[in-house]
Structure formats: structure tokens, C-alpha cells
Amino acid sequence: MTDQSVFVGADVGSSRTKLAVLNTKKQLVGFSIKKSGTDFTATSNTCLDLALKMAGVTPGHIVHTVSTGYGRKNVEFSSATKTEISCHARGCYHYFPLAITIIDIGGQDNKVIKLDDQGRRLNFKMNRKCAAGTGAFLEEMALRLDIPVEDMNDLASQSQNMERLGSFCTVFSGTEVLEKIRNGKKVPDIVKGLFFSVIRRVMEMDSLTENVVMTGGVVAHNPYLVTMTEELIGRKIRVAEHPQLTGAVGAALYAMNGK
Amino acid sequence: MAEEKEKKRLKIKATGQMQKIMADYFYELNDAARDRSKPIAWCTSVGPAELLRAMGFLVHFPENHGAMLGATRMATDMIPEANAIGYTPTICSYLTADIGAYLKGVTPLSKAYKGIDSLPKPDVLVFNTNQCRDVQDWFAWYGDEFNVPVIGIYTHRGVKDVGEALVTSVAQQIKDLIPTLEEVSGNKFDMEELKRVLALSRECSDLWQKVLFTAGTIPSPLTFFDGTIHMGPAVVLRGTQPAIDYYKLLLAELEERIENHVAAVDGEKYRIYWEGMPVWGRLSAHSKLFAGLDANVLASTYCNSWIFSDFDENDPFHSMARAYTQLFIVRSDDAKEAYIKRMLDYFKVDGIVYHDAMTCPNNSNCRYGMAQRLEKETGIPSLIINGDLNDLRMLSDEQTKTNVEAFIEQLEERKG
Numbered sequence A: 001m002t003d004q005s006v007f008v009g010a011d012v013g014s015s016r017t018k019l020a021v022l023n024t025k026k027q028l029v030g031f032s033i034k035k036s037g038t039d040f041t042a043t044s045n046t047c048l049d050l051a052l053k054m055a056g057v058t059p060g061h062i063v064h065t066v067s068t069g070y071g072r073k074n075v076e077f078s079s080a081t082k083t084e085i086s087c088h089a090r091g092c093y094h095y096f097p098l099a100i101t102i103i104d105i106g107g108q109d110n111k112v113i114k115l116d117d118q119g120r121r122l123n124f125k126m127n128r129k130c131a132a133g134t135g136a137f138l139e140e141m142a143l144r145l146d147i148p149v150e151d152m153n154d155l156a157s158q159s160q161n162m163e164r165l166g167s168f169c170t171v172f173s174g175t176e177v178l179e180k181i182r183n184g185k186k187v188p189d190i191v192k193g194l195f196f197s198v199i200r201r202v203m204e205m206d207s208l209t210e211n212v213v214m215t216g217g218v219v220a221h222n223p224y225l226v227t228m229t230e231e232l233i234g235r236k237i238r239v240a241e242h243p244q245l246t247g248a249v250g251a252a253l254y255a256m257n258g259k
Numbered sequence B: 001m002a003e004e005k006e007k008k009r010l011k012i013k014a015t016g017q018m019q020k021i022m023a024d025y026f027y028e029l030n031d032a033a034r035d036r037s038k039p040i041a042w043c044t045s046v047g048p049a050e051l052l053r054a055m056g057f058l059v060h061f062p063e064n065h066g067a068m069l070g071a072t073r074m075a076t077d078m079i080p081e082a083n084a085i086g087y088t089p090t091i092c093s094y095l096t097a098d099i100g101a102y103l104k105g106v107t108p109l110s111k112a113y114k115g116i117d118s119l120p121k122p123d124v125l126v127f128n129t130n131q132c133r134d135v136q137d138w139f140a141w142y143g144d145e146f147n148v149p150v151i152g153i154y155t156h157r158g159v160k161d162v163g164e165a166l167v168t169s170v171a172q173q174i175k176d177l178i179p180t181l182e183e184v185s186g187n188k189f190d191m192e193e194l195k196r197v198l199a200l201s202r203e204c205s206d207l208w209q210k211v212l213f214t215a216g217t218i219p220s221p222l223t224f225f226d227g228t229i230h231m232g233p234a235v236v237l238r239g240t241q242p243a244i245d246y247y248k249l250l251l252a253e254l255e256e257r258i259e260n261h262v263a264a265v266d267g268e269k270y271r272i273y274w275e276g277m278p279v280w281g282r283l284s285a286h287s288k289l290f291a292g293l294d295a296n297v298l299a300s301t302y303c304n305s306w307i308f309s310d311f312d313e314n315d316p317f318h319s320m321a322r323a324y325t326q327l328f329i330v331r332s333d334d335a336k337e338a339y340i341k342r343m344l345d346y347f348k349v350d351g352i353v354y355h356d357a358m359t360c361p362n363n364s365n366c367r368y369g370m371a372q373r374l375e376k377e378t379g380i381p382s383l384i385i386n387g388d389l390n391d392l393r394m395l396s397d398e399q400t401k402t403n404v405e406a407f408i409e410q411l412e413e414r415k416g
């Protein structure tokens, strides 16, 4: 191993591929995020090139790579795989070495993971088959509202009077949204209601312990979700510097253990 | 990333013999239905089969047929037929698959057994509500269709202790079936014959229990997935000699494995208890998935459901009533939890997988906080997977896979 040796974690999610490069001091020296698309292998290769370039190293400097996420088996350059649940846990504990409950809101699924103060997993829950409460739900609703999904965070934070949605189901929620538009409700109020609905779906999955960490792409792009969750549970929530990368960082930490 | 090597899963040599006695069973039913040589009863899987046999009936079990529809992955195409006549997608998918297949005029039996084109027409349908209400509705539909009597035993469910009042009531209800059965079969009830059949059924049950309990050995010579296949005779042939002979053969094979320290799953590292029904259309996929992670799902409440240790030929009605009411599925959550705890201990279990089957609340025991309570009391981690016994529209293979892999990673961390 040299000073330039690195460990790579590749998190191939159903929506985005995230790549993290750690140096031997566990510092994040390179990363990249791209749409996963339909060719997971090609996308992970592109992500690797970009992240290595950012880290200023070449493939020859990679000691180990661990891949994770939906497309974890499609990564050509990885030497082992781990599930995203283990990797998110590892990544979050790296930033917050405490007994924590992790809420990960991803493109297609949500996870709630509980760790003890040694970082050992106590249990985990993944959402059911339904998209309710995931990034896919927000994308679908943005379509109904005819707004870019990137605008949702700002719109929600402007709301004065949240419009609650009653339904569990994405399709039913769509109908509810249309009804609210018809009744002249304001878009920011509806968007805030949608955010609230996402949070409710996640909170139904498991109880929360004292220290809560939020991660995932949806959180990264919609920090107002964190503010709303804090208001709801009445305490501060921890968020890592790059919330979308915690799974990839966790995978790189596994790579460091030679796994 | 190279695909993982497939793990060695040991095949059971006795399987051929089991297939033979199951074939004999189906052909006998088919011949009797064709020639009208013997009366035919349809019975629920934990219904009073011994009484029916003792009165000269051949017995068909619609749940067994439902499971065959599931295992052959025909069920998902049949279910919509029943949905369309008002039996909704969220009720028992044995019922909807079975009625759907009847409406379409198909059966997996005709693929497996040349010459069998349809189910053996019933002369009577007999249920016990000890397992659920769906069986009653299911049999009522066929009762109308074939214009034959539907009779049954109404058992209270959710009971903690199986008290005398309940047992006496069920025993009386079993007796009350006799006049109709005599009329339909033309045979007189014979107490000695019932005692004989019950003794055979008890022997079958004892042997089946011994078979299942070989999995208490480390490494286990048996898997839950084997159990779901090899339980066939314990369900449909209990009370007959071929079932007994078969389980003696199977037991000898498993005992030989134990003697030679042969594992059903090569390199068994994690011992898993399965709580709930199998996903019939994914037996092989799930078996591979767990084995590939060095995990053996080796025991279950489900396969244990055909253990009737209370059968006593000297007190037939009372002991049948007790046995059919003592069953796990009939009981309250605290009785169920005490039972599972004993099993976790006996089978030296590292983790529990609960299958929350969308269409069978009766076998999905994780809906009222049981998983959390047991985890707290025993410290044994658990995982809930969402799926169904028969309806493959209700499951996501990818989510199951990720959940199971993550669960085994969790157990690995614990073992260190």
C-alpha cells in the first residue's frame, strides 16, 4: 500500500449511481453521482473514471472495491458485494459513531436501520412494494402538478398553510392532488402536504430512537424534509455532509476491511 | 462481479418413493370418481380426515391442490378468474387459485399424472374452521356447484388454553357429522374402524414429528423446503399404512445423515426458523437464496402443523377434538409465542424469518407485534418479508433478496 492507495465504494441505486473514493485515512477524496440509466455496468465505469480523476489517482491505486445497491452485481470492477442496508449503516456510523436510527429515503425504497453504540445493527426495515414515501412518489406528484421536481424543496418551504393528503396509495394521492388543484389550493401548500406524506410513510415503518440520521438522494435534494421531520419529532436530526453518498462511503469502508 | 457459485443442496433419496405413493393416492381417487366405486369427501387440511377414512371415503384436500397450483406457478393465472366472480384478490389465494382453476377447467394433476383430467367429484364436503373462515366459503361454493352437502365443525379461534368446554363441543360436533356421512356413503359408522384409522394417523404423526425434529442436529440433515415437499403424505395420507412406511424410510435416511454428519446445506453457518407459509412458487428460488448465504432454513411452525400428538385410539372423538384444537393456528398470540420460543430453543436458531402472506392473515403472525415481542424476549433477530403463498403478483423478488441478504449480513456481524 502507498500513500496514494484508495478504497472504492460503488452504490448502484435504481435511480442514481454513487461512487466514493476513500484514502487510507478514511477521507473522502473523490466521488461522483450519475443517473443509473439502463446499463449499470457502463454507468458505474463512468462514475469510477470521474471519481478517480477527482481523487487524482488511477485504477492501479485501488486496493479493493465493494459494490452495493440494486445493481451491485453489475459492477465489473468490484471484488465483493454488500447490501445497501449494511453499507448505509456503516457509512452513517462513520460520520456519527453513536447509537442511531437511520432513515434513508431513496428513489425506489426507504429504509429504517437501527444501530447500537458500537455500530452493530439491531434491526432494519425496508418499505413494502409500494412507491408511497419514496422519491418515485414525489416525481409522480411533480408530474401531476406540472412542476420540475427540483423546485419542490423551495415550494414546500414557502408554504403558509399545508394541505394534508389522506391516502396511503400513490394513485389515490394523485387523485387527491388533482382535487386540491381543482379546488384552487396553492401549489406550495400541496407540495408541503406531499412532503408530510413522505415523512409519515417512513415514520410508520418503525419507531425512532434518540439520535436520528437522515440520508439518501431525496434528503440531499430536499433538505426541507429534514426540517419538517425535526419539527415533527421535536429534536435535531443529523445529516452527513453528502447524504446521497453514505451508502457508497459505507461500501468503501467495507472495502478497507478487505470485504 | 462474478456470479456466486451455487451452493450444494443435498437431495433426499426417498423422494422417488414419496412421488410413488402420492401418485397412487391421486390415481385411486381418480378411479373411484370415474367408476363411482367409493364415496369421495373433500376435507380441509386439518379437518376430521380420520373419521372420513373410517367411514369408507377417499379424501381429497383442496388445500393440497391449491399448493400444487402455487408450486407449478399456475396459480397467478387462475386467481383472476375467481376475482372476476367476486372473490377478491386479498382473500385466501388457495381458494381463488383453486376455484379459478376449476372455472378454467384445468388442474396441475393432469400434467403430473397422465390420464387424470379433473378433480375427483365430491359426494360431500367437510370443513373445520379451526384454521380460518375461508375454507367454509370455499367449500360452500363447491357445495352449490356440485349440489352436495357441506358440513363442518365450528371451532373457536384465538384460544389461550384449550379448555374442556371447547374440546367437548368440538368432539360433539365431530360426532354430529356421522348421520350425514352415513347417508352419503351408505356405510354404517364403525367405532373399531375409527380406532384403527386413528392409531395409524397417530403413528404417521409421530414419525413426521421425528422427521422434522432431526433438524435440531447441527448441522441439520433437513431443510424447511424439503419439509414442505415431504409433508404431502402427512397431510393427504394420514391414517393409512403407506404414509407410515414412507416416513420410516425418510427417517432412516435422515438418521443416517446425522450419523455421518451430513448437512442438508453444505457449510451450514446460520440456522433460520421460518414462521408463516411457504411462497409455493418460489420454493426453489428461496432454497437457493438461503443456501447461497450459508443459511439453512431448517424448521417452521407450518410443517409442524400436521403433528397431532393428542390422538388417542382409546378416546377417539375427544382426542381428535383436542388435537385439532391444540393446533398453533387456533391459538392466541401468547400461546403461539410460547410455542415458538420452545422451537427456537430446540432447533438452536440464529434468526427468524416471518413471511407476511398478503392473502392469509391466519398464517401471518407478524401483524400484531409478535416479531418485536419475541425479538425483545429472546434476543434472536427477525426479518419480515412480504409475499404470498400463491399469488406472485403480491411479491417483489428483488426486495426479498435484498432483505434476506441484509439479514444474513446482520447475523454475520453478530457472530463476529
Ligand code: SF4
Residues within 6 Å of the ligand: B063, B092, B093, B094, B095, B131, B132, B133, B134, B135, B359, B360, B361, B362, B363, B389
Ligand atoms: S389458513 Fe390461510 S391459506 Fe389456509 S385455507 Fe385458510 S386462508 Fe387459505
